[in-house]
Amino acid sequence: xxxxxxxRPFIPVFALICRLTLAIIFLxxxxxxxxxxxxxxxxxxxxxxxxxxxxxxxxxxxPWLEVIIAISLISATNTRGAALLSALLFLTFATAxxxxxxxxxxxxxxxxxASSGNINWSYLVRDFSLFCIxxxxxxxxxxxxYFFV
Amino acid sequence: MTKNNxxxxxxSSFREVIIILxxxxxxxxxxxxxxxxxxxxxxxxxxxxxxxxxxxxxxxxLSEAYDLYLKKKVIFIDARDPYSFExxxxxxxxxxxxxxxxLHTQNLKVKANQGFIFVTYCDGPQCPxxxxxxxxxxxxxxxxxxxxxxxxxxxxxxxxxVSKGKK
Numbered sequence: 001x002x003x004x005x006x007x008r009p010f011i012p013v014f015a016l017i018c019r020l021t022l023a024i025i026f027l028x029x030x031x032x033x034x035x036x037x038x039x040x041x042x043x044x045x046x047x048x049x050x051x052x053x054x055x056x057x058x059x060x061x062x063p064w065l066e067v068i069i070a071i072s073l074i075s076a077t078n079t080r081g082a083a084l085l086s087a088l089l090f091l092t093f094a095t096a097x098x099x100x101x102x103x104x105x106x107x108x109x110x111x112x113x114a115s116s117g118n119i120n121w122s123y124l125v126r127d128f129s130l131f132c133i134x135x136x137x138x139x140x141x142x143x144x145x146y147f148f149v
Numbered sequence: 150m151t152k153n154n155x156x157x158x159x160x161s162s163f164r165e166v167i168i169i170l171x172x173x174x175x176x177x178x179x180x181x182x183x184x185x186x187x188x189x190x191x192x193x194x195x196x197x198x199x200x201x202x203x204x205x206x207x208x209x210x211l212s213e214a215y216d217l218y219l220k221k222k223v224i225f226i227d228a229r230d231p232y233s234f235e236x237x238x239x240x241x242x243x244x245x246x247x248x249x250x251x252l253h254t255q256n257l258k259v260k261a262n263q264g265f266i267f268v269t270y271c272d273g274p275q276c277p278x279x280x281x282x283x284x285x286x287x288x289x290x291x292x293x294x295x296x297x298x299x300x301x302x303x304x305x306x307x308x309x310x311v312s313k314g315k316k
């Protein structure tokens with residue numbers, strides 16, 4: 001396998017960097033949450049958006065979903081689906097954050113398990129940036145094969 | 150991009166989403182069921198959690214509260230209903246029912262930054278309102294909150310200063 005000779009490699013290379021960045025973020029976030037699902041369930045509850053019966057289910061499912069998205073992004077299998085899911089997740093997180101910032105609640109973000117800081121407006125900017133990166137990956141990423149002949 | 154091409158891409162994206170969701174769901178349920186300390190999938194109890202969180206809120210004794218009052222370092226928060234508050238309350242207390250905490254948060258944060266301690270109270274040893282108001286304050290980032298259990302009766306019986314009417 002040989003590296004391709006590109007005439008204009010900027011967008012594919014940038015998309016690759018974005019894809020791997022997203023993957024690392026999801027992998028870290030997923031593993032941190034998997035370590036202590038009980039604490040993550042409490043973090044979800046603190047957002048006061050889900051009914052009791054859905055909280056543990058989301059606390060068990062979401063970390064694995066993040067890990068699978070990370071694996072998909074790293075291996076570039078189902079990339080577009082993973083990027084779409086990533087965009088939807090960041091949109092959901094941003095909505096939940098906005099609602100609670102408007103409510104004035106001072107709660108743990110829960111973004112990276114128990115080690116997360118309390119919510120503030122900068123987290124919303126971060127989520128929106130990651131949403132944009134996800135959309136960029138969904139549209140422009142070409143997978144690993146593109147870089148090799 | 151042709152219309153057909155776009156719809157094909159959308160279709161494949163949604164198919165990939167379903168595949169990822171299905172894999173994550175399968176692994177999540179299987180891994181959760183095989184670990185010994187597993188999480189009950191639909192067994193979260195917010196009532197138990199709130200009780201646990203409220204139990205962690207520190208309480209204060211009557212003499213400690215009065216001492217803070219003399220030093221002018223305390224703001225009393227009466228968590229009872231407005232009618233009971235009007236009939237009588239600790240002097241200079243503010244009436245904040247648990248549901249109304251968000252309306253007062255900004256002012257209280259300013260006071261908290263000035264070094265004031267907040268003491269919530271209601272009436273009767275089993276009264277939950279003082280803990281509920283204290284919990285709601287802590288959730289909004291006001292950390293210096295203590296509960297004076299059965300506060301109104303204790304304060305009144307001790308003959309400490311009280312006042313009447315709205316505030």
